[in-house]
Ligand code: SF4
C-alpha cells in the first residue's frame with residue numbers, strides 16, 4: 120500500500136508519442152524514396168542512407184559530448200537526414216552531404232537547444248547552406264542512371280524550372296513524366312505522385328493538417344496562372360510538393376493553428392513564385408520556407424485562437 | 433456554431449450494469465467540514481456525543497457554505513482541529529459507528545409552499561454540486577430574478593472514463609429526476625428543463641425520454657461522446673448555444689446547471705427529510721479485484737470501498753478520487769468519501785507509470801484539443817519565463833483543467849501542472865497589481 124504515485128491529472132494519456140509521429144513521417148517518405156531509386160538509380164539509396172545515418176550519429180555524438188541524454192530514439196534526426204537527402208542531387212559527393220548534415224543537426228538544431236527549440240527547419244537551412252557553398256555540385260543534375268535512365272538523360276542538363284526560366288518551354292517533359300518524377304531535380308523532389316501519397320498518409324494519420332500544403336501549392340498554382348507562367352509545370356516542379364508536404368508542415372518551425380498554417384502556406388507560395396519569376400534562382404521553395412520560418416512567431420501571435428467566451432485577447 | 437475541442441478518451445464504463453450495493457458500515461468514518469466550495473461548516477458536536485444518521489453535526493457558516501450531517505449512528509470520537517488526513521485544511525469530525533444506522537429522530541420532510549421554503553430545503557439537505565465541483569446548490573439556485581433564467585440543465589453527461597454513478601442515478605432513480613424537474617419548474621418557475629446525456633448511454637436516454645415526452649418543458653438532449661461534454665461551459669454551449677463570457681457565471685446568461693445526482697439528493701431530502709449522507713461511488717480500475725458500484729456513507733475511508741469490492745491487487749500503484757481525467761491521486765486509502773466523490777479508482781503499476789516527458793515539438797495538438805480555445809503549450813513556457821502579464825493575455829484563468837491538452841500531447845508534457853502553477857502566479861500578480869493601485873489611490 121505504501122508508495123502510491125501521486126501525480127497531477129490527467130492520469131491517462133493517448134497513444135501519440137513524438138517517436139510515433141516521426142515514424143509516420145518516415146513511412147510517408149518511403150514512396151518518394153522508392154521512386155528516387157527507380158528514377159535516379161541505386162546511388163539515391165546510398166545518399167539517403169548516408170544522410171540519415173550521419174544525422175543520427177552527429178546528434179548522438181553531440182549530445183554525448185555535452186553529457187545530455189541521447190535522443191536518437193525519437194527519430195527526429197533520422198527524418199531530418201532523409202529530408203536533407205531528398206533535397207540533394209543524386210550525384211552529390213558524400214563529404215558535401217556530410218557538411219550538410221553538420222549544418223542541419225549541429226548548427227540549426229542542437230546549437231539552439233535541440234528538438235523543439237530551433238526556429239528554422241534544419242533540412243531546409245542545410246540545403247541553402249550547401250547551395251551557397253557547393254553551387255556547382257548542387258546544381259548538377261547528372262549521374263545515377265536508374266530505370267528511366269534514358270528518358271531522364273534527355274533532361275539531365277536542366278530542371279523544368281530552369282527551362283521555364285530560360286524560356287525553353289518546348290523542352291519541358293510530358294505532364295505524366297512530371298507526375299511520375301522522370302525529370303531532372305533533387306532526388307526526392309521529383310515524383311509528385313509519391314510525395315502526394317505520403318502526404319495523404321500523413322493527413323489520414325492526423326500527423327499533419329491539409330492547411331499548409333494546400334495553401335502553399337494552390338497559391339503557387341494561382342499566382343503563376345495569373346502571371347501566365349506555366350502554372351501546371353510550376354506546381355509540379357522544383358521542390359514544391361516536397362517542401363509543402365514535408366518541410367512546411369514541420370511542427371517546430373511552423374504555426375500551430377489552422378489560420379496560422381493557411382497564412383504560412385499562402386506566404387510561402389507567394390515568396391516562391393516571386394523568387395522563381397523575378398529572382399535570379401530558378402527555385403524558391405527553400406528560401407520561402409526559411410523566410411516563413413522566421414515569420415512564424417509573429418504569425419503565431421497574430422493567430423492566437425480567441426478563447427472560448429474570452430474577452431478580446 | 434463553433435466546434436469545441438475535446439478528446440475521444442476511452443469510455444471504460446464496464447460498471448454501467450452494476451447496480452449499486454451498500455457497503456458494510458465501517459467502524460470509523462471521518463466527516464470533513466469542508467466538502468464544498470465556500471466557508472467550512474462549524475462543528476456543533478464534541479467528543480463523546482452520540483449521533484444518529486442524518487443528524488446535523490456541522491452548521492453552515494454563512495451563505496456560501498453547506499451543513500454536514502452524520503452519516504452513521506454512533507459516538508463522536510474526536511473533532512480534529514486541523515485535518516491532516518484530508519488536507520482540506522478545516523476541522524473534521526470522526527465518528528465511531530455502532531453499526532445500527534439508527535436514523536435521527538428529529539428528521540422531518542420539509543414542507544414546501546413557495547420558492548423560499550424550497551431553497552431552505554435545498555440548503556438544509558446539505559447538497560452541493562455532486563458532479564465534482566462541490567459548490568453549494570442552494571447558493572446556485574438563489575436567483576434575484578428568476579424570470580431571467582431560461583433553462584435549468586441537468587447534467588447527465590458523465591464524460592469521465594470509468595465513472596458510472598450518474599448513469600446509475602439516471603437508471604435507478606428516474607422517477608426522482610422527474611419529480612425533481614417538476615419541483616424546479618414549480619418552485620423556481622423555470623419553464624425549460626433540459627437533460628444532457630452523452631450518446632454512449634442509450635439506457636438512461638431512453639428512460640429519461642419516457643417521462644420527458646409526457647411533460648411540458650422537459651427535454652432530453654443527446655450529446656456527442658466527446659470528453660468533456662459534462663464541463664459546465666461546454667454543456668451549456670452544446671445545449672443552448674450560449675457562451676459564458678469570461679468572468680461571468682452561467683446565471684448571467686440565463687442558465688443554471690445541476691448534476692443529475694445533485695437533483696435526486698434534493699428530492700430524497702424533500703421526500704423523507706434525510707439529508708445527503710451517502711453516495712453512489714464507482715469502484716473500478718485495473719487494481720480492483722471486483723469492480724462495481726457501491727453505496728457508501730459519506731466519510732467512509734476509500735479502503736472500505738475497495739475491501740467490499742474484493743480488495744486491491746498487490747501491485748496497486750495509484751489511487752484516484754474521481755475520474756482519470758480530472759481526479760485527484762491520493763497518497764493513501766484512508767481518505768474519506770466526500771459529498772462530491774463519484775469514483776474511487778485504483779490502478780496497477782503499469783497503468784500508474786508516468787510517461788517520460790520529452791521536449792515540446794510544437795505540434796499544436798494541445799491547442800486544437802482544448803475546449804476553451806487556449807494555447808496550453810504557451811503556459812509552460814510563459815510560466816518558466818515568469819511573465820504573469822502574458823499569462824493574463826493567454827487567459828490561463830479560463831482553463832477548466834479538463835486535461836484534454838495533456839491527454840493528447842505526444843511529448844507527454846505535464847500541461848495541467850503548469851496551468852495550476854500559472855494560475856497561482858497570475859493570482860499573486862493580480863493581487864499585487866490591485867494592492868499597488870489601491871496604495872496609489874490612497875496616496876492621492
Ligand atoms: S501537444 Fe505537447 S508537444 Fe504538442 S504543442 Fe502542445 S505541449 Fe507541445
Ligand code: SF4
Nearest residue numbers: 802831833834835837
Ligand atoms: S488548457 Fe485547460 S481547458 Fe484547455 S485542454 Fe488544457 S486543461 Fe483543458
